Amino acid sequence: MPLSRTRTCTAEEWTDIYNQMLPTLARHGYACHRCVTAPGSVLRGILENVIHCDLVIADLTDRNANVFYELGVRHAMSNRTVILTQRSEDVPFDLRGYAYYVYGWRTEADRRAFKEAIGGILQIIESEPNRVDSPIGEFFAGKGTEWPFRPSLPEQFTWGEYWRSVNQLADQLSPRTTAYKGFKPDLLIGISRGGSALADFLSALLDDTPAVTLWAERFFGPDPADVTYSPPNNPFNRMNFSAIVQQKGISRILLVDDYCKTGTSMRKALEFLRLEIGGLAEQMEFKTAILATVGGLTRTIEPDYCIHPNTSKSLLPYWRG
DSSP states (O other): OOSSOOSSOOHHHHHHHHHHHHHHHHHTTOOOOOOOOOTTOHHHHHIIIIISOSOEEEEOGGGOHHHHHHHHHHHHHOSOEEEEESSGGGSOGGGTTSOOEEOOOSSHHHHHHHHHHHHHHHHHHHHSTTOOOSHHHHHHHHHTOOOOOOOOOOOBOOHHHHHHHHHHHHHHHOTTSTTOOSOOOSEEEEEETHHHHHHHHHHHHTTTOOEEEEEOBOSSSSOTTOOBOSTTTOOOOOOOHHHHHHHHTOOEEEEEEEEESSSHHHHHHHHHHHHHHGGGGGGSEEEEEEEEEETTOOOSOOOSEEEEEEESOOBOTTOOO
16 A cells, blocks of 8 residues: 555555554464665565565555555456445456455444455455466466465574574673673664564563663554654664663663664664663764664664574564465
């Protein structure tokens, strides 16, 4: 669905519509994210977000060009695609012979009906996983050609590799090990989501070092790759870091996340923390730790600790394709 304002919906309203679907999708076992592409990385974004997903939901309301393009790519490659719209006239004539759902969302009754409809659609898909739901699928089925075209999935870290990586990182932060690199944090701060779990695991391995979480808010503006930690777009990080630093005598902070592409989330988190802590930050030591960085990308920050630098593996074990 669109990330920014369209003819009849604001960016905030699109986020509201997206959030309404999340509980139902989660009950059916789907971890959801919105398809994000950016200039220079369109191919990567399409491949990762459209082709490899188990399910794609395309909202054709207001005939957004990006949504139509992504729907075309999905139809060319796979089944298990759901078409939604707020008005049937936004569905192209060529697709009106295929299942689509017209929904409302502005009233409480419409919201309930919308959630129930999503649940019903998912039940149908799960009961008929190979059902053809696009004109391209029908074309190849009639030709006897093998389809869908599902390229091999991106290489994924196993759970064993993940736990070994967490322990390797903990060893580098513990003075009791030969791998120690001279920095034992007084406070662990995890960037949510993946970094919050990592911070908690490291806390247990580092003698219960205190650990807290920062929420990274995305999809709040015209740039889908942007991230913020501060109000008004992010009201969640209300912790008084300056008071914590003073009361606990904290001088070394380790900021952690599980996976790093461009480094934007990590860089902006550091900027946020220094601003929140104020003058005391000048006397403190900040370091960053990542389990894996992506190869072939330019980063705005390089982590101080990284177990798998420039990896070709693009999925962690708890990510669903």
